[in-house]
Structure formats: structure tokens, C-alpha cells
Amino acid sequence: MDADIITIGDEILIGQIVDTNSAWIAQKLNAEGINIRQISSISDHPEHIIAALQESGEKSSITLITGGLGPTRDDRTKTALCTYFKTKLIENSEVLEHITQLLTPRGISINSLNREQALVPEKATVLHNTLGTAPGLWFSEKGKIYVFLPGVPFEMKNLIDNEVIPRVRKVFSTPVILHRTILTQGLAESTLAEKIESWEDSLPESLKLAYLPSPQNVRLRLTARGENEEILVQLLEQKIKALNELIAENIFGYDEDTMAGNVGNILYSNGLTLSVAESCTGGNIAHFLTLNPGSSSYFKGGIVAYSNEVKVKLLKVDPHLIAENGAVSQEVAEAMAIGARQAMNTDYSIATTGIAGPDGGTIEKPVGTIWIAIAGPSTLISKRFTFANNRERTIIRSTQTALNLLRLELLKLTIKGKEK
DSSP states (O other), rough: OEEEEEEEEEHHHHHHHHHHHHHHHHHHHHHTTEEEEEEEEEOOHHHHHHHHHHHHHHSSSSSESSOOOOOSTTTTEEEEEHHHOOOEEOOOOOHHHHHHHHHGTOOOOOOHHHHHTTEEEETTTEOOTTSOOOEEEEEETEEEEEEEEEESHHHHHHIIIIIIHHHHHHOOOOOOEEEEEEEEEEESSSHHHHTTHHHTOOOOOTEEEEEESSSSEEEEEEEEESHHHHHHHHHHHHHHHHHHHHGGEEEEEEETHHHHHHHHHHHHTOOOOOEEEETTTHOEEEEHHHHSTTTGGGGGEEEEOSSSHHHHHHHHHOOOHHHHHSSSSSHHHHHHHHHHHHHTSSSEEEEEOOOOOSOOOOOSOOEEEEEEEEEEETEEEEEEEEEOSSSHHHHHHHHHHHHHHHHHHHHHHHHHHHHH
């Protein structure tokens, strides 16, 4: 079964606001076994709304529309609905009572615009909006379902969860759709695809694989479709286990996991602490780490040593190292890591130094050259990377790569611990 998602509003078309509703609705519908045929945004002109309904009704079983149900004159969805469904607006006493109860305690007098929100198409089933003044509307026409919801995200989400999804389940019989996302780091998309080619070829018809690359990582999304959820869960677990045997070192998490979160979990579970010394990443590693609640138990702090002066004064980097090798070098990266670890008295430290661009590169050290060092109780490692010449992407990739290097070092500890 296919569904269309349509957002209404000139503010979306001109980029004044970003449409986040569609992505959220798509996830909800997909979890119910409904395919998303199309997502589109249209203006609030009645003729555009009618044309979109006409097209969607011909091709999809359910059309879900957000926006255009407010009290102001630019919200003209209900007028278009009356034309399309050949009906008229009537006052709904329950909606009017709800609006009154919602606004009166806030000292807002009910005016003509508020009363107009209680006008609903006669053919529509009203979906009670407990959080706002604009009700949702449900139409059943010639075997097709049309659902109209307010564009305010928290109102829309409440209606989807409590009104729309329960009704959809009663009307439609849909297959089971399950998603698992495997998060990988350290392999380019093409290299990863080549490495897991035989595994991918072995996937049964009920499993589909999608590659989702980003500056942070390459996600592998496995989608299982069928009638028996238990069998699909077992199949997903079996295939993910087989994938782990191929690229265990490159898999750092699943679904909503983050690299920084998983590194933090390893540090916490082993009673270890971390500090950072950042040059080219400008505090981004610290930012990612502190996004996680409870990070103060393992992350002690960081120094953004963007200038050579700070590297020397705060991290105690020997100025001769900088003079002889340059700030972007193995020697300086390692000295920064050692300096951070000593300054903040931590078990481990991460250091980054590089040329994020767009300027500053040379033939020997082109833009995108990054040195990352990890210092630990009995460890000092450093690696050079060459990323793209896009500054923002280089900072993100350097951040994730640095955290991944630490993750791999920490995993060696846990493996040794298990062997003992």
C-alpha cells in the first residue's frame, strides 16, 4: 500500500521554515508497513491543493496533508476541501467548546477567526486535537483515505500517534517492515561495498540493503519485509552477525548510537578518563563528547590550541618541534596528546592538528591533511589522514576518525581483559 505526504504553505516553498514534519510522518507510516510513494510541498492556493489531491488520490491509498488549517486568511485548506469533496462547512459544537476551554484560561477572547476554526467539512470525521485549536480531518472517499492535520509539529505528532495510526490499523492490512541500521567507520562507501559484496549477494529477497554515506560515517540500513515479525527479527540478527564477522573493526554501533556515545560508554565501564587537545577540530571533539548525559564522569576537559603559542604555553609542546616539523606533523600531534594527558591528569587523550582549509596547504601537506594522536598509560599512536578540501566536512571527519582511533585502542584493552 502506498501513501503520499503533502505539506502546505508558502513559507516552506520559499525556505522560511524547514519541513521536518514529512520525515517524521514517513517514519511513522513506514513502521506500519506503508510505502511512501511521494513527499511534496505545495503552495496554499486552493487550486494547487485540489490538483495535489487529485493526483495523489489516483495513485496512492492514503494521502496525509499538514498545514493550512490555522485561523488566519492564508490558511485556505478547508475551502479547497469543500470544493474537492463536494461538501460544505458546518460548525462543530465540540470543536468550538474545546477552543473556548483552551483559550479562555489564557485570557484570549473568542473572535470570529477562532469560531471559524470550529467550521469543518460536513463529510469529514473530526480528529480531536487536544493540544491546539485546529482539529484534524479524516475523509474516506472512493476507497481512498485523506487525512488533514495542523502543521504545528507537536500538535501533528499527537494526532498521528493517538488518532491517525489507530485508524489506519483498522482500515488497512499491511506487511511487517523492520529496519536495522549498522554504523560503520573507517571505510569509504566503495571500499565497504567491495568488502561485503559476497555477504550482500547472499541476502534473501525479504531483506534489502541501502548505503547511507555521510561525513560522519557510512550507515548500512537493512530493511526486512514479510508477514511474520519473529522470523524477520531472527533473519536480521543472523545477517548482522555474519556482517560482524567480516567487518567487526569497522562497526561501531547500531541504529541511534553515536561514536562519541559509544566511546563514552567504554570509558565509563572501564573507569577511564579522557582529555582532548584540539587544533584543527576547534573543540568539536569536546562538543560531541559532552552531548552525552553523564559525560562528566569520564571526560575531564579540553584545550583548543589553535595557535602555536597556546600549544607551547598550555600543552608544553617544545617550540623546536614546531620549528623543525611544522605545527601539522606527527611530532607535534603526539606532543599535544602527551601534554593534554599530563595537564588534565587523564588516562587517555586525543590530539588533532591539521589544515582544514580552504587555504594553507602545500605540496607536502595539502589542504585536508590531518594528524591525530592518542596517548594512554602505555600507548602513543598517531596517524596521518588526508580528507577533502571542504572545511566543515574535514572537521567532522577528523572528529569521528579521532574518536574511532580511541575506540579501537580501548577495545584492545577490553579484549585483553577478557583473555585474562
